Structures are given as C-alpha cells and as structure tokens.
Amino acid sequence: MSAWYRFTRLMVWLLPIIFLAPFFCASQVADPSQLRLDKLNKYSHLAAVAIYNWNSTTDIDNAQIVSMIEKLNIQNDDTSEGIIFRHILATATANETEKPRIPVYVKYPLLKKHWDELKEMNAELFSASKAYYIYARAINDFDRSHERFGVTVPLLRNLKIEALDTGNRTATAIASIWLAMELTLESPIQAINEIEYALAYLPTRSSTLTLENALDSATAHQWLRHMYTELSVPSKAHFHSMKIIDERNQSDEFITWAYFTAVDSLLLQSNFKDALSTSDNALSYANNRDSEHEVFLTLYQRLRVLLLGFRQTHESDIRDIIRTLDATEIKKIEAKSKELAYLYQSYKAIFEGDKKQLSIAVERYKEEMLNTLHSTGFRAEHLLRKELELTRIYDAAGDYKKAYEHSKAYDQILFEKNTEQFKFSSSSFTDGIAKDIELAHYRQKELASLREQKEGLSTDKEAMKTTIFVLLLTILLILVLWLWVAKKQSDLLAERDSLTGALTRRAMLNSLKKSLKSNKTSSIALLDVDNFKKINDRYGHAVGDEVLTTITQIIKNRIRKSDKLCRYGGEEFLIYFSDTDEKSAKRILDELNVALSRQKHWNGTDEKFCVSFSSGLLDVKGETNLDRIIKACDDLLYKAKRDGRARVASLSF
Structure with a gap:
C-alpha cells in the first residue's frame, strides 16, 4: 500500500470531522440572547410570585420567595433587567412597616435606557413591568388614595402609546388592561372601553404566573361581568361569564366560580330554564374536580335556581339536594366560607317553611358580612352583595316588604358608589371634543399665518424673511430658557421629598x-x-x-x-x-x-x-x-x- 494511498484515505476520514466540528461546537454553546430571554422569564415569574404571595397566607411563603431570589442572584445582576426588577421588588413592599419587606435593595437609579433595552428584548414584559412599577410607585407615594389617578392614568396612557409603537398587539393589550384597572374607579365607562379594546390580545390563563399574564383574558372577562352587573346589563354579564368557561385551558376553582356567576346573571334575568341547564353543566364540572367545597357551592346555586323557578314542579329534586348538602360536613364549609353556609341554611329554611331558622340564618349571614367588611379592600362591592342576597332571600320567602327594603338599600349603595366613582373622573381624561376644537383652531391660525406670510413675501420678501428669522430666534430663545428653568425646577422637586423637604x-x-x-x-x-x-x-x-x-x-x-x-x-x-x-x-x-x-x-x-x-x-x-x-x-x-x-x-x- 503506497504512502499516497494511505494519505488519501486518512483525509477522507478527517475532512468530514474538520467541516462538521465548528457546527457541533456551536450547537454546544448556548445562544447568549436566548439565555438572557430565559433569565427574563424567570425574573418575570419571580416578580409575579413575590407580588401576589409575599406576607400572604398562600401556598408560597416568604422563605420560598427568598430562596428564589437567592437562586437567581438578582441582587448582583447589574444588567438593565437586573436593575429594573430590583426596583420592582423593592417598590412592592417599600411602605411596609409592620411585616418584613422583600429583601432586595436598589443599587442604581432606574433610567429610561434600562426600559428601552427591556423593550427591545421583550415588548410584552416591558409593558407589564413598567405598568406595575407605575402603579406600585403611585400606591406608595399617595398612600393608596384616589389622588394617585392624576399620576397613574396619564403615565399608563403614555405607556400604551409606547407599546403601540412597538407594533406588538399583546404588549399594547397589557398596557391597556393596566390602564383599565386604574380607570375602574376613575372613569368606569372608559374602563369598559379599554378592557374591550384589549380583550382579543390579552394572554390566556396559565399555570405559571408571570407579570405578563397577571391580568389575563379571564380576569378581563370577570371585570366586565362585574361592571355590567352593576350597570344592570345581566345579559352582557352572562356573556362574559360564559367566555371564561368557553376559553378555559386548565381546570381550577376559577371556572367553578365562572359557572356560578353565569347562573347568577341568568337568575337576574329570570331566565330559569337556561339557569337550570347551566347549573347541570356546572355540577358535572364540579364533580370531576373532586372538591367538596366546589360541589357544595354548585349544589347551593342549583338549589336557588329550583326554589326560585321550579319550586312547584321539582320538589323531589330540591329535597335530594338538601339531603346531599346536609350530608356534607358543614364545619369544613364554614371554615372556608361561613357566608356560603349561612346562605344555604336560609334557603333550606325557606323551603321547609321554618321562619325561626330563617331568621337565625339571616342574622348569622348579616353578622358574618359585617365581620368581614373591615378585611376587604372593596367595601362597596361587599355591601352590595350583602343587600342583593338579602333581597333574593326575602323575595324567595315571600316577605316582599323586607325584600323591597333591601332592594332600596342596594340601589342607595350603588348610587353612592357610582356617584363617588364618577366624581373622581377628570375632565382632562374625557374632554376629547375640547381638544379637537383646540387643535382645529390651532390649524386655522397656522393656515392664516401661512397666507399672511405668502402675501407679505410677495411685496417685501427680504424684509419678511428677516422678520420671520428674528421672530423664530426669539421664540427659540424663550423656549430654550423656559426648558432650562423647567428642568432646574423639575430637578429640584425630584430631589426633595414633597412632605418633609428632605432629600429623596x-x-x-x-x-x-x-x-x-x-x-x-x-x-x-x-x-x-x-x-x-x-x-x-x-x-x-x-x-x-x-x-x-x-x-x-x-x-x-x-x-x-x-x-x-x-x-x-x-x-x-x-x-x-x-x-x-x-x-x-x-x-x-x-x-x-x-x-x-x-x-x-x-x-x-x-x-x-x-x-x-x-x-x-x-x-x-x-x-x-x-x-x-x-x-x-x-x-x-x-x-x-x-x-x-x-x-x-x-x-x-
């Protein structure tokens, strides 16, 4: 065998290795941009988990969140995303005085360049992160008062414009739903418009909580259902409850409540036939969930449907439901919701004609609703639910005088709530006609000025040029001076605490x-x-x-x-x-x-x-x-x- 032949055979073996080696090595080295996107997803999950679970009695305690923070080493990450998420986590509990704060500390100021870099990498996370940061900062600065709307609403509107500029529909929808959340109290009608605007492109529910899906399409439908109920449009409320059910992508208690609210909306329309049909589907779903509380809730709702719409024709079905509910260990239900247990006892007493037991159950329900009033952040909604339930109970019991009294109380609370809400509405957010008229006047003046300039140039062109130049230069100098003064004032205000005058x-x-x-x-x-x-x-x-x-x-x-x-x-x-x-x-x-x-x-x-x-x-x-x-x-x-x-x-x- 010649040396040339051996050399040729060796090259035949080596050439594929030489050519394929770079591709093989490249496949083993992770793409830096992909690693950074993976890190962003982890930061988004951490922020959402911390915001919703820190200092709360949930399945995820503070120690688990601290472990997540340490594992991700976010405190030592000086990239744009590290700086942004340190600020987000620190702001989330900045005003906490009684309980521990999230153990993350800011090292550098949060600048526009950091947000711009995040926007380039992930427009959807940019919208969600900046929206939450705007909201959290205002909550801290204004101590949860409604005065914050004067800050949050304009900033969230600007964020929505930024998201629109990215061309990302989901990013725009996320900015819009956060804006809607603030407008819910500031301007409810605008809030409905914003939610409807965002709905088609909002993220769907997911088992992995992130900042992007914290306000998802199911949440939007739930808000719309609630608002349309208060506006006395139960057909629209029912539509949005059913959308939550139709678009579900996982099985959980949220769907059981969607069925409950769907039936509730049909009862408000006195559509007992469809309410009973929906109740059948709800019961089938709850039985597959293997949750005693959800089955109890669904059977209770079915009992209401039968009592209000089919009492004369479905008496045996009503007795079967009562026997099933009585067989449930009521203490377990009371441990999760005393309100539900007392409501069931009220309807049971109505069916059995036991006025004494009805009175006891109603008083217990009233007492429980008052006891839990202080712990809810939605006082008006809590009182509205109480009066609505009492109206239904007395109506079902045939005590129309008391039913009317509680119906009047419901209307009065709703009137006060809506009056309060619309009182906050600022004309600067809603006066679109005034803005359009102002813009039209400005354009007319601009056109008139151009005509005058044209006429003047035709007679004394050089003199007019000089005049215009001097005028523009003067305006420019005034504008520069004004901007300089405004910047100085802004810098001074930004450095001083508005209450104490100390440095920020x-x-x-x-x-x-x-x-x-x-x-x-x-x-x-x-x-x-x-x-x-x-x-x-x-x-x-x-x-x-x-x-x-x-x-x-x-x-x-x-x-x-x-x-x-x-x-x-x-x-x-x-x-x-x-x-x-x-x-x-x-x-x-x-x-x-x-x-x-x-x-x-x-x-x-x-x-x-x-x-x-x-x-x-x-x-x-x-x-x-x-x-x-x-x-x-x-x-x-x-x-x-x-x-x-x-x-x-x-x-x-």
Missing part, C-alpha cells in the same frame, strides 16, 4: 456614591420612628405627617451643612454624617432623641404625646459599597427595635 432616596443614594469615595471618615444612620403606625391609627394621618415634618426640622437644625438627610421611605430617615466617627454620631443621635422627646404638643390634636426613634448607626471606615452599608444599618435598626426602641445600635466596618 434617589437623590441621597446618588450623592452618597460621590461622598463615600472622597470622604474616608464618615458615619451613616438609618432611623425609624417608633410606633408610627399607632400614631397614625390613633391621631390620624395629619398628625402623622406633622410628626415626620417635626422630626425633619429637628434633625436639620442639629446637623451641619456638610451632612445629608433624606426621607428613606415611610417613617424611615437616612443621615450621612461627614467627617464624623461612630462615637460623635451616636452622641448627636442621642441628642436628637432627647430634643424630640421634649416635643409633646401637636397642632393636629389636643392630646399630648412624645415621639422617639430607633436607629442603626454604622461607621463606614472607607467602605463604598452602598448595598452593604444600607443592609448593615437596617440590621442594626432592627436590633435597636428588639432591644426596646428609642435607642441607637451602632457598629464599625
């Missing part, structure tokens, strides 16, 4: 980055007003605000110009002591507490009381990592709280 958190953190690098001897203290929630609860928010402004003034009067003070959040303050060691800073903090204890008279109340604060003090000793410093101060603050409040817990790095 963002301004403070930006300032500290420079100060810590140039100043080796400095201390930082994190203060928290002791028992501030009790002060708010007992004396009101006006007195609470007075306490915060008084503390700010006392601190400002004591510290130097080279020191810095910011309102860090709620009743928390952050002080930077320049060129000050731990011992000197602690002495100043103790003096501040003494000075504050002398303040016992308050403008907002005749009662006398004094205030104190607890503080975590850190001598940074050249440390420049803000996250470590703030975390250490926070830990020391909680130590001071545990040790009895009105004291300083200090440490040196």
